[in-house]
Amino acid sequence: MKRTCIKDIKPEEIVKVQGFVENCRNKRTMCFIVLRDITGKIQVTVDKENNPTLSEICDKITLESVVTVVGKAVSNEYVKLNGIEILPDEIKIESVAEAMPIKEDSTIDLRMDYRWIDLRTERNTLIFKVQTLMANTLRNFLIQRGFLEIHSPKLINTASESGSDVFEVKYFDDKAYLAQSPQFYKQMAMASGFERIFEVGPVFRAEKSNTSKHATEFTGFDLEMSYIESYKDLMQIEAEMLTEMLKAVSEKYGEDVKRLFGVDVVVPTLPFPVMKLCDVYAELESRYGYICPKGEEGDLTTEAEHLCENLAKDKFNHEFLFITDYDAKKRAFYHMRDEQGVPLGYDLIWKGVEITTGAQREHRYEILKKQAVEKGLDKDVQNYLKFFEYGCPPHGGFGLGLDRLTMRVLNIGIKEVMFLFRGPNRLTP
């Protein structure tokens, strides 16, 4: 017999339902079970007096056990859950649950220890329904626009980019490192003539920080495109894809997100507002009295980042804010610079948190090499520099963290948003 999902149950049908026992009031003559599957909850009402076999089974059922129930769905106005209950002919215990080791109000770290139980709530399941939709909407948006998907290696022979905060791997008789980002390889794809690519995959950061936004492993969403005219092309496509993503989330899960997370999923208007960094600081001072500490004007301070939530809202009635014209000293060596030395890139701030760094890349071998030398990285990036010696299109790109993006959509912390969080002190389950 085919299983019926709980949300599809109609009165007067004989159905087979399967799920976890969310509640079980086992009285002498009656047993009321609340069964939960991923689509909803339903009451199963057992008349124990007239069903000795079922009665015996009911006595063995523990909370969170998994059971299969076959029976008739009937309307009953006294039943709270949709006014329907199931009168079972058969109950089978598929898996008996031990006493629950966590409760809703357990500490986050204890909940992490038993993450597979912690994830069973409607709220926590919704995180992954939303994230699935987010990633798929972004991917389909790009694939419709001719982007190819790549899977670049995570095992690399030199510490990428900065060289610090990288995990070392024993690689047979040699050493390898875990990629901190697909940056160099997505640029390699440009030198391969792939023109437009994206990648969704894990990135690894050996940072010993215990904040609400850092993890040692998370899911990156990166793209790169050739023949852009400037980084403004990147800002445009990023704004469009995020808007499409939020539209999809709002339509499918907007009400659930509001009910379970108390957050409004706002579909942004296009184009997103853009400001130069110096103008941001000027307005933060005039509007909110914030003065950037001396010497830090070339980058956005953490406090300024937070204040940008207000600035974007007050000045543009928007949740997003693109910021441009950072100081070259604060940006990666591979960002292209204009004739005045200003990096041709941007950060995107959403609700007071930076979610992207994007830039046109320097594709001209000699200039790129010079910029690497300036930052003392020329030896580390020798292999990378080769990508630009045999012809490479002008290009640019940006990266998003899928987990960070989900954090912003739902307004929750990093430990909650990840299927399994990884931090300096957390490698289990």
Add this chain to the structure above:
Amino acid sequence: MKRTCIKDIKPEEIVKVQGFVENCRNKRTMCFIVLRDITGKIQVTVDKENNPTLSEICDKITLESVVTVVGKAVSNEYVKLNGIEILPDEIKIESVAEAMPIKEDSTIDLRMDYRWIDLRTERNTLIFKVQTLMANTLRNFLIQRGFLEIHSPKLINTASESGSDVFEVKYFDDKAYLAQSPQFYKQMAMASGFERIFEVGPVFRAEKSNTSKHATEFTGFDLEMSYIESYKDLMQIEAEMLTEMLKAVSEKYGEDVKRLFGVDVVVPTLPFPVMKLCDVYAELESRYGYICPKGEEGDLTTEAEHLCENLAKDKFNHEFLFITDYDAKKRAFYHMRDEQGVPLGYDLIWKGVEITTGAQREHRYEILKKQAVEKGLDKDVQNYLKFFEYGCPPHGGFGLGLDRLTMRVLNIGIKEVMFLFRGPNRLTP
């Protein structure tokens, strides 16, 4: 001015085209450039005598340099490439290429050293167009059927499954390992009540084998689903999703694959044929005289695997063959077994190569533990066993290798099919 893709160029239009210089015949009075982008090739014809500025630029152009050309597209019946040429007003060299370090007939290992150049051919780019379509078709197929996407951690605290062939990572003051498969975590998602999930991500194998199908890192495509009635549900969904995938590839790239790889993309018929392992051996003997070596009848030998290509074709006129009823000794401890001890799972053979192992999983804690003890793994899988102590639905799943799947579609080897191959002696570029 907006860029026009080469395939979209129409005569009498003023266009801006950008791409690599595939060929350059630079004569005294004329220069003929063949420009290539991801959509096609076009001839750029420069009248050097009447354009001294352009003439100077032409003299600097090397093969595989990247250029931007603005000019008028005109029909010319003497031009081989679609009968169109561009008469340029402007040419800009975006990136000068050094002399090419590889040729089409270079060894595969030299080509790997310069993979970004190797990937520039129409043939090699097609690999990733096809793979992009494959992965996206599979994902969308599953998402339409209510599957959630997860991103499970690749950093784990114990060597997964067999314990051998696993990479060790220095994790701050501790050790971690790289996940060999998301197996345990996709089952964890079942214990979380996610019901149907899939994951696309890297898997790592520290195997020191240099064959045409092994890599130390590749892209896994894994799924798991709850409340199946038997592994036959898995075979059905797998057959359906592969059929949908091949239909998409055939429609969009069938002709290109035939032209560039000489392979027919065959859309299979449903259902796929199924045989028991003992029947496979009986037919391999009667049809092709193959006799399985004594003691190896519980598993499919490599030679038998290859012969299954003929068997599937001769007996069923099909490219695929499901094989069931393997010996429990040859299967993972977490496969469910029937009352006779026969594992409730299958392998899928495509064109003589195993592409999947699928099975209903043992979700009953006590039996699962017993099976782990039998294989001497109970200590290694302690954390995993916990997933089954607090209620877990009956479930099953299977895994595919995205690279191996692409190998079969295009009939090429592992080094060719991967964006960047990783093997015991290969960590670069």
